[in-house]
Amino acid sequence: MHKQEIMPKAYEPTAVEDKWYQTWVDRGYFHGNQNSEKQPYSIVIPPPNITGILTMGHVLNNTLQDILIRWRRMQGYEACWFPGTDHAGIATESRVEKHLRETEQVGREELGREEFIRRVHEWREQYGGTIIRQLRRIGSACDWERTRFTMDEGLSNAVRKVFVDLYHKGYIYRGQRMINWCPAARTALSDEEVVYREIDGKFYHYKYPLSDGSGSLVIATTRPETMLGDTAVAVHPDDERYRHMVGKTVDLPLTDRKIPIIADVHADPEKGTGCVKITPAHDPNDFEVGQRHNLELIDIMNPDASLNAKAGREFAGLDRVAAREKVVEKLEELGLIVKIEKIKHAVGFSERGNVPIETMVSSQWFCNMKELAKPAIEAVRNSSVKFYPDRWAKTYFYWMENIQDWCISRQIWWGHRIPAWYNDITGEVYVGIAEPNSPGPWRRDEDVLDTWFSSWLWPFSVMGWPEQTPEFKYFYPTSDLVTGPDIIFFWVARMIMAGCEFTGEIPFRNVYFTSIIRDEQGRKLSKSLGNSPDPIDVIDTYGADALRFSIIYIAPVGMDIRYSNDKCELGRNFANKLWNACRYRKLQGGVSEGFRDLAGIDIARLTSDEKWIISWINEAIVMTNSALEEFRFHYAVHEIYELVWSNFCDWFLEASKVRMRQGGEAKVQALLVIDFVLFKILRLLHPFMPFVTEELAHVMGFLGEDQSIMNESYPKPIKDIAIPSIMEIEPDLLDQVEAKFQLVRAGRALKANYNIPDNKKVYFYIKAVNADMATFFNNENESLRVLLNASEVTISLDDFDVSTMGVAPSQIANAGTIYLPLRGLVDLKEERRKLNRQKKELLGWIKGSQAKLNNEKFLSKAPQDVINAAREHLRELQHRFARTEESLTMLNSADDSN
């Protein structure tokens, strides 16, 4: 943009964002150099699924990472943000299958494994980059040259190496165990992929007749169809009601089998009827009971959860729900049903497939996690890895200390194929990085690994591990991780274990858990509810900076965020405010020399307002940096908002208009200070609002064409650099400035109370509280006049003279009383009422304050500064009280004269 151009009245984000993002990428600013002399700072992105599109959750998560990356880079670190995507086994496989069925009417079986995988790669090339492109729209400063995919060659090597090593260590094994089965995806799942939902179900009570004809037992179940796989009925050993039946058999209805009545502690006499049917092949508890009693396993289900031939001819092929109905129908016909109750109970659902899972016995690969967990627990316990908020550590410990074997094999095609080969002749099993070279025939395991089995290596596999690459040596361990608490088990815990086991180091030092975004009613954002806003639309409407700023501004710490699009107005308005502050400055002339450090200015010549704003920006710098150190993004953003809008714009810039009018030296100095402050504000804000700050830094002439705010230093507290802390030199002066503003507010309130239009210039009389303040106010006379929009302001130590100026309403501030002479327009009664009310109120405060200061215990136990503050406060109250009485006396004398 050319300097002569007048800035538009409103900030227009779209063109600015595209322009700067392209520039940053083209100039390689996002690249992290592994040969740098600087301190490294690195983050690995939680790799989004290739099936994913950008959600508000991603926006929050990636904005936070971007803030950290940009902030640390400006602080002087060699910052690198490693991006990439996850192959997302089950999600992608089902997504592509659906796509193929819709477009070509073919399923994966018809295509065959090799062809199907080829199609998935094709699909990925076409659609898999969407989310990465979208991340650019929010400004993510990812090192795109380092983009990785969890199925890239290097990452696949890492997966195979890890698998082989853990196998040889004895942690990974193949075994027949009870697992979670997803009938939709037709694969085994880990425990973490099962979510429990409370659903309405039925509790069926029905009879199993005793084989000897001596009666029957009543059992109760929510899954009657599984009875076709029952191999026993259990009662509690101490249950008197049934003790005599133990050892007998029952005729299992709908089958020709007799099954034993056994005694096992699993049967709870309190629950249901006290008798429980035992289906060892389809229930984890029953499985254990089966083991204890050496019961037969009868697997009655097909992979899609329909019943198989073992369930009997009548039921084979029926879906489990249909089978349930039919079983109940048949039992009813036989007169065996006792009752059917409605109940609510928790049912495990497949997280991805969204259907109830089945538990069944199956041969799968498992990883024993016990030993892996130990150093990972220790790492968090001794704070090598810190959690923010730290309460998540508790969740982490609980899970880690009770960690179960991880079922890692999946019966799908899209993923890392398990590097195990079987020799069907010798029965030999070979596990290795490459296929065996001893004579075969070798048959490779058909299964692939759980997606998370590659994700847990992400922090180092993205850097080329197991090769000792320069980036691995320089950037690992990474610094911070930003992710949602919903994947603490899936991902975070496992990464810590993997880091400790395979690299001998923690993978990251800090983990920041983000909030979860909900809609305004507090519901989870979801496609099916249609309450999931498209961030790209929001960016088009409000701008990326506005979205970023707003979402952090409204994000409560460690809690859910209630989001709606109109909340982005806050950020848009703020960006516009900043824009217009700059516009105002720009209309006054070109950029000042020495704007970076106030070079050449005599500190003693700074005006009180200038010292005041510099002290405030210093405060904001300190607070922002320390907030970011503790991942208190929300706090940092509020701090900057307040600084810019209130302190800088409402007070400092407004007051600066006086000096613009004065012109000459005064104006030159004022412009220099504005530039100094503005450039600090822009840098302070850059990590949060990267686009508008870059644009403004150039429009204002702070930076040349070939420079970027990205490469500027982040503001440090001013006392650390050339300019000494003004607060330390003149604390009283800053108080005086605050007192001036307080007085202005009082004067404005007077006008408003008397319904004097804001644009009408009026006369004010100020009685200062002491000579110092009077001097100060006299120096600030013009400033007061502008801020009050007054025709004239008289400052005096004398009482307001009613006889010459008439009765005037007044407001009392700490530094003085301000009068608004209205020449007869005053409602005396109302004014008196107001003052009396004030007096009463003040008296109340004074009494309370005095009581406190008369309290022996308070004086002896409270810290000295609290006592001093209380004394000071009482003095203020008494001053105010005295002045209120003064005004009342004045009113009364006016009354008398009337």
Add this chain to the structure above:
RNA sequence: GGGCGGUUAGCUCAGUUGGCUAGAGCACUUGGUUUACACCCAAGGUGUCGGGGGUUCAAGUCCCUCACUGCCCACCA
């Protein structure tokens, strides 16, 4: 059943070792085309800080308890 949150203005939320009269944004009311901004400026109102008890000179903040609410974990048939 266990664990962890939340309950502060009409709404959404700040309030970090207890310490001046508990704050912000939105919404609302009134006034304002003051040469940066109506995506703006000025002024204004609202609180039993979920209930109860306790510790303390002092509690929104710490402790106990109850209520409501959300999330996570748990094999309850």
